[in-house]
Amino acid sequence: MIDYKKHKWFFTKSGKLVVGGKSAQQNDTLLNEMKKMRKEMFVMHTKSPGSPFCVIIAPLITVGKNDIDECAVFTGCFSKAWKEGKKSSVVHMFKLSQLSKTTNMKSGSWNVNGGVKDIMVNLELSITKQNGVVRAVPKETVDVKEVIATVSPGKIDKNKAVISTKIDAIKKLNREQLLSALPAGGVKFR
Numbered sequence: 235m236i237d238y239k240k241h242k243w244f245f246t247k248s249g250k251l252v253v254g255g256k257s258a259q260q261n262d263t264l265l266n267e268m269k270k271m272r273k274e275m276f277v278m279h280t281k282s283p284g285s286p287f288c289v290i291i292a293p294l295i296t297v298g299k300n301d302i303d304e305c306a307v308f309t310g311c312f313s314k315a316w317k318e319g320k321k322s323s324v325v326h327m328f329k330l331s332q333l334s335k336t337t338n339m340k341s342g343s344w345n346v347n348g349g350v351k352d353i354m355v356n357l358e359l360s361i362t363k364q365n366g367v368v369r370a371v372p373k374e375t376v377d378v379k380e381v382i383a384t385v386s387p388g389k390i391d392k393n394k395a396v397i398s399t400k401i402d403a404i405k406k407l408n409r410e411q412l413l414s415a416l417p418a419g420g421v422k423f424r
Contacts, residue, residue: 236267242286242312244371245364246301252308254286258342261287265344268330277333278305281324281352284314287344289330300374302327303353307372310355317419319387321357326350358386361404361412361423368411382407388422395421 241264242254255261268275268289276290276297288309290297310316310323328350335344359370361382370385382403388395396412399405401423404412 244308244369246304247375248298248301250301251291252288252305253291254288254312261342265333275330276327277330278309278325278327280310280313281326285309286312304372304375306353307355311357311359312417316357316387316417323355323357325353325355327353360384368407368415370415384424385421388420390420392416392421395423399423
C-alpha cells in the first residue's frame with residue numbers, strides 16, 4: 235500500500251482515501267504505483283496543466299457522487315488555478331486504465347485515452363484535522379463543527395497569512411502541518 239502521508243491526501247466524508255502528487259515526479263510515482271496494483275480507480279486532473287493527479291483509492295463500485303465531488307474540489311484547489319487566484323476550475327475525471335505514458339513524455343505528463351468527465355469546481359477548502367493531522371479539505375468533507383477555518387485563493391502568500399492571521403484557532407495549529415496542508419500561493423482565511 236502507498237505511504238499516503240508523503241503525498242497530498244485527505245479522507246472523504248465516507249472514508250475514502252484520496253492521494254495526489256506534490257510534484258511532476260511524485261505524480262509519475264503515484265500513478266505507476268497505482269497501475270502496479272492492477273485495480274481500477276478514479277483519477278482526476280485539472281483540464282489545464284498544473285495540478286496533481288488525484289486518485290480515489292477505492293474500488294469504483296464503492297465510490298459515490300460525493301466522493302467524486304470532494305476529490306474534484308481537492309484536485310482543483312491544489313492546481314495552478316489557485317496560484318492564479320481563480321475562484322473556480324474545470325477538473326477532468328477518468329479511470330486509471332485510461333492512462334498511458336511513453337518514454338519520451340516529460341515527467342508528470344500522461345496520455346488519457348478515451349472520454350473524460352468535466353467537473354466544474356469552486357476553489358475553497360476547510361481547515362480541519364484528519365487522523366490528528368491538520369488538513370485542508372473540501373468543505374463538504376467535514377461537519378461544520380469540525381471546521382477550524384475556511385480558506386480560499388487570496389493575495390497574501392500562505393507563509394505570511396499563517397503568521398499574520400487574526401483567527402485564534404489557526405494560530406493554535408501546528409504551523410508546519412498547516413503550511414503543508416495549504417495549496418501553494420496566496421490564501422485568504424475566514
